[in-house]
Amino acid sequence: MDCHLDIFFLEAVLNGLLLAGLLALLALGLNLVFGVIDVVWICYAELVMVGMYGIHYAHKGGAPFLLAALLGILLVALAGALLHVLVIRPVLDSAPINQLLVTGGVLFFLQAAATMAFGIEFRNIGIRLGSVNLMDMSFAWSRLLTFAVALGGMLALWLFLTRTYMGTAIRAIAQDRQIMPLMGVDQRKVYLVTSAIGGGLAGLAAALMVLQYDIYPQIGLQFGPLIFMICVLGGLGNMIGGFVAAFIIAQFIAVGGSCFATEWGYAIAFLFFMVAIFIRPQGLFAAKS
Amino acid sequence: MIRFSPAAIIGIVALLLLPFAVRFFFAASEKYYLHLLIQILLWSFIYTGWSLMGRFGLTSLGHGAFTGIGAYTTVLLWNFAGLTPWLGIPVGVVLSVIVALLVGYPCFRLRITGHYFALMTLALTEFVRLCIVGLRDYTGGSLGTQPRRYGDGVSLYAMQFEPDRVLSYYVALALWAFGIWMWLKVDRSMDRYALDAANQDEDAAASVGIDVTREKLKITGLSAAMCALGGAIYGQYQMYIGPDTIAGLGVSLNIVFAVIAGGLWVPLGPTVGAVFTQLLSETLRVGMQGSATLRDWLGSAALALDTAVYGLLLVLFIIYMPKGILGTLMEWRGRRKRIADTAAVARTG
Numbered sequence: 001m002d003c004h005l006d007i008f009f010l011e012a013v014l015n016g017l018l019l020a021g022l023l024a025l026l027a028l029g030l031n032l033v034f035g036v037i038d039v040v041w042i043c044y045a046e047l048v049m050v051g052m053y054g055i056h057y058a059h060k061g062g063a064p065f066l067l068a069a070l071l072g073i074l075l076v077a078l079a080g081a082l083l084h085v086l087v088i089r090p091v092l093d094s095a096p097i098n099q100l101l102v103t104g105g106v107l108f109f110l111q112a113a114a115t116m117a118f119g120i121e122f123r124n125i126g127i128r129l130g131s132v133n134l135m136d137m138s139f140a141w142s143r144l145l146t147f148a149v150a151l152g153g154m155l156a157l158w159l160f161l162t163r164t165y166m167g168t169a170i171r172a173i174a175q176d177r178q179i180m181p182l183m184g185v186d187q188r189k190v191y192l193v194t195s196a197i198g199g200g201l202a203g204l205a206a207a208l209m210v211l212q213y214d215i216y217p218q219i220g221l222q223f224g225p226l227i228f229m230i231c232v233l234g235g236l237g238n239m240i241g242g243f244v245a246a247f248i249i250a251q252f253i254a255v256g257g258s259c260f261a262t263e264w265g266y267a268i269a270f271l272f273f274m275v276a277i278f279i280r281p282q283g284l285f286a287a288k289s
Numbered sequence: 290m291i292r293f294s295p296a297a298i299i300g301i302v303a304l305l306l307l308p309f310a311v312r313f314f315f316a317a318s319e320k321y322y323l324h325l326l327i328q329i330l331l332w333s334f335i336y337t338g339w340s341l342m343g344r345f346g347l348t349s350l351g352h353g354a355f356t357g358i359g360a361y362t363t364v365l366l367w368n369f370a371g372l373t374p375w376l377g378i379p380v381g382v383v384l385s386v387i388v389a390l391l392v393g394y395p396c397f398r399l400r401i402t403g404h405y406f407a408l409m410t411l412a413l414t415e416f417v418r419l420c421i422v423g424l425r426d427y428t429g430g431s432l433g434t435q436p437r438r439y440g441d442g443v444s445l446y447a448m449q450f451e452p453d454r455v456l457s458y459y460v461a462l463a464l465w466a467f468g469i470w471m472w473l474k475v476d477r478s479m480d481r482y483a484l485d486a487a488n489q490d491e492d493a494a495a496s497v498g499i500d501v502t503r504e505k506l507k508i509t510g511l512s513a514a515m516c517a518l519g520g521a522i523y524g525q526y527q528m529y530i531g532p533d534t535i536a537g538l539g540v541s542l543n544i545v546f547a548v549i550a551g552g553l554w555v556p557l558g559p560t561v562g563a564v565f566t567q568l569l570s571e572t573l574r575v576g577m578q579g580s581a582t583l584r585d586w587l588g589s590a591a592l593a594l595d596t597a598v599y600g601l602l603l604v605l606f607i608i609y610m611p612k613g614i615l616g617t618l619m620e621w622r623g624r625r626k627r628i629a630d631t632a633a634v635a636r637t638g
Binding site for chain 1 (some may be wrong): 346348392395396399400401403404405407408409411412413415416419420422423538539542545546549593594595596597599600601602603604606607608611
């Protein structure tokens with residue numbers, strides 16, 4: 001191992017910070033859906049994958065990147081709404097674990113469908129934003145952009161949840177599923193809107209990820225477990241907690257990865273997660289009991 | 290002592306004679322059909338091991354870790370320390386039981402259940418897979434590794450039986466029978482009632498004197514041990530182990546889904562699940578190779594078709610048939626039998 005407190009260590013820490021922005025955005029959509037509908041979309045990372053392919057092909061078809069990204073976000077928002085109507089709604093009243101498993105079936109399906117439609121090759125959208133050099137460190141613009149947009153997206157969601165009628169209804173449903181329908185809130189509509197927003201956030205993450213990563217059908221497996229871990233660590237459904245947890249986990253990955261090898265960064269993060277859950281089973285930042 | 294019904298005896302005899310039937314009817318492709326049967330039996334055993342705890346609401350996504358630990362420990366001890374699998378497998382089993390208890394104890398004490406338990410065990414699976422990939426100097430990383438061959442291939446000392454398919458079939462059959470026996474033994478034990486009670490209401494169960502944590506740990510340890518054993522034997526048969534074929538999230542999800550498809554609450558449910566999933570993927574694969582139009586249309590991507598159909602079916606199963614194939618069939622039969630009984634009573638009464 002070669003781990004010194006030098007400039008490369010600082011670079012790893014800062015890159016970890018930038019990764020955290022993306023992970024926080026990814027965790028946000030899953031947390032929103034869980035907090036409101038009480039369902040874990042285990043296929044969440046696969047929705048991101050669908051969005052990445054959508055953006056890739058829209059861009060290849062001639063759309064400028066921003067338009068392609070917008071189309072991608074809409075596509076995944078639609079996918080989220082469809083997932084809710086076709087798959088989640090029929091099992092809303094069955095055992096919670098069935099709801100988790102049913103989206104696991106969707107995971108298999110999306111992965112295989114993507115393999116059939118797009119093949120197993122790694123695809124790259126081919127946009128290079130270059131990087132910025134600061135002292136001896138270098139940061140990719142795509143990562144800086146991701147960080148900024150992720151923060152912006154989270155802010156926008158927060159404003160939506162606190163400043164609009166629909167947002168207030170969503171928060172109310174999350175607090176009490178039984179009472180709110182009696183108060184005249186249309187639960188079905190709230191669930192549908194929440195699923196679409198959750199999907200839209202996955203689409204936004206996809207738009208940022210196509211700038212940084214190659215696209216392949218199994219990319220969901222690379223990010224999926226990580227996102228769940230962050231959500232659970234922050235307390236499932238707790239959006240602020242998920243935000244903080246993303247920063248902790250990203251540091252383990254970035255610093256661990258730079259000191260040892262990439263897998264070990266991830267392995268240490270998972271180990272930390274398990275130990276942390278044993279110490280605080282409700283997640284590190286559980287607000288509600 | 291378990292008494293066998295006439296139907297069970299016929300079934301056992303049929304299973305014992307099956308290799309000869311295969312030889313008689315499919316002499317040309319005997320190896321292929323035996324391979325299919327062996328795969329089904331080995332996976333059935335692993336699925337049965339998972340269902341021991343799955344049926345009590347302990348939905349673990351961590352069993353891909355246990356099969357991986359069993360398989361890798363056995364092969365690595367053989368390749369690098371020359372330790373025979375007769376000792377290597379027990380070491381692997383003990384190791385995965387220790388891991389299961391280490392993760393299980395805090396989970397059960399802190400009452401981590403449902404979503405949290407599933408995601409917690411998912412993290413364990415991912416951790417073990419990353420460790421396997423990370424130790425690539427020994428494990429071959431994501432490419433996987435092979436147990437070193439001993440002699441001409443069939444050896445008792447090295448527990449290598451893969452070239453002799455009929456022998457492999459009996460090994461797999463014995464393992465499978467052991468799994469079913471274990472399931473029935475658990476089903477008839479007091480622990481089963483304790484765990485059923487704990488599954489329904491932990492507080493109520495604890496208040497009548499059930500040591501919930503202890504009971505859950507017992508079943509988790511047993512389940513992990515069986516999956517580790519199954520993983521190890523699977524590695525010995527395949528003569529190849531890879532982080533995606535015997536460990537990891539894919540394996541965990543496959544285990545859970547096959548059991549749900551077959552039926553979680555009946556002894557042969559996991560077996561039916563294994564038959565169903567293996568036949569599904571084989572039929573689609575063979576059908577694909579046979580059909581030129583499909584091959585031209587999909588190309589090499591056709592390999593993913595079985596997974597796509599599989600995923601779709603799982604969604605449908607969980608929504609419309611949560612008891613699984615065998616569970617639903619038995620429910621129908623039970624209902625018809627009840628109706629017949631009532632009719633008989635009505636006639637005589």
